[in-house]
Amino acid sequence: AQRVTQPEKLLSVFKGAPVELKCNYSYSGSPELFWYVQYSRQRLQLLLRHISRESIKGFTADLNKGETSFHLKKPFAQEEDSAMYYCALFGRSSTSYGKLTFGQGTILTVHP
Amino acid sequence: DTEVTQTPKHLVMGMTNKKSLKCEQHMGHRAMYWYKQKAKKPPELMFVYSYEKLSINESVPSRFSPECPNSSLLNLHLHALQPEDSALYLCASSQAGTRTYGYTFGSGTRLTVV
16 A cells, blocks of 8 residues: 655745655655645646756755655745645555555744 | 746636646657646655556545556546546656656646635
């Protein structure tokens, strides 16, 4: 079974402050992890994927297999970062094709 | 074209109606998905199609019937729905294979069952 946990439903910071959105996962195989973002009234968009080790819009995320975590970080939050953020895990069982499972999401609000 | 297009954007249907949701992509993706999303909740997987064949059905009630007529199109046929089926229905696509590089999501169809 695969499971993604985002412990914070809501996260509020001030503009310019660092932000960290937590994500922990449970999966017996080698996971593929992603962060998706959903801005108000917009479609769900891929933000980051762990295999590419990239930085998008100033966000980074590092896969820590020992702690089974994939936290999303940004050193200086901007007001336009306010959105719903979902951590997601792609995994497959031996009997089925792979599937993407989402955490419960964290609503990030960046105050001016 | 790097988008997944879903139609209609909004749909209101009665509990005895039959309707269909449509999804289209031209990115050459061979895996396509239906998700259901309730307000302030994460998307929940309903169906996975891989190479036009149904690969995963997440125990979805039979009043939802998916169809993949070709590699670019995915339909979701709806019949005898209940008010609790009201939600945002999302279509997504991705490259098929041993690993994924992320899904591309459509903007969804907001369904209201009355």
